[in-house]
Amino acid sequence: MIAVLNQKGGVGKTTLTVHLATALARRGEKVLLIDADPQGSALDWAAARRGTPLFPVAGMPKAGLHKELPALAADYSTVLIDGPPRVYDVARSAIMASDLVLIPVQPSPYDVWAAKEIVDLLHEATVYKPNLKMAFVINRKIANTAIGRDVAEALAEYPIPVLVASVAQRVLFAESATQGMTVYELSPGNPAEKEIDALAAEIGELGP
Ligand SMILES: Nc1ncnc2c1ncn2[C@@H]1O[C@H](COP(=O)(O)OP(=O)(O)OP(=O)(O)O)[C@@H](O)[C@H]1O
Ligand SMILES: [Mg+2]
Structure with missing residues (x-):
């Protein structure tokens, strides 16, 4: 169960969720994508599609999703949750449901500063979920610039690893x-x- 979360909007949560879901489905996993965002972006994405879906997308933008999800997840090998920006109670519920939380961040100091909100929420969660895994993913890196590396360095201030x-x-x-x-x-x-x-491969190496 993997949640893609960041309280900051527009960092690439939905983009990375649908792409990771696709990568895992292509590797033969049975994937379910949960759209936990009231904006319903992943549902819109699925609705815009003409071809056969690679995996189902279900909307569950509610604070009780961690209670409903286990029954639904039983038939799947991986469940990915596309989180909402800002909505705390849903993000908290997604954390409760997850084994791994991925935090997309763009290479910008604003994203580094704004990440504090989700880092604090995750810190709170580790009290009751000590085995919860979490990692930053740098998204929208611009080729041949130093900012990607700078951001990775700035993120090192947080007690959460940055994926390679x-x-x-x-x-x-x-x-x-x-x-x-x-x-x-x-x-x-x-x-x-x-x-x-x-x-997808690096996430796989993080283990179950
Ligand atoms: N690596 C990328 N390269 C180019 N464009 C990107 C990339 N990642 C995301 N985008 C674009 O950035 C915008 C925001 O991305 P996305 O909707 O995935 O973010 P989000 O975190 O889900 O936003 P929200 O907080 O509103 O749910 C979209 O227009 C998307 O196409
Ligand atoms: Mg989104």
């Missing part, structure tokens, strides 16, 4: 989403695919 795998800024992510697709389908063999595969 990162995702670059690529217009293909937005373009593919328009049609309810992913970079895998819109432009097979492009470098974005490798980044998402590397991210």
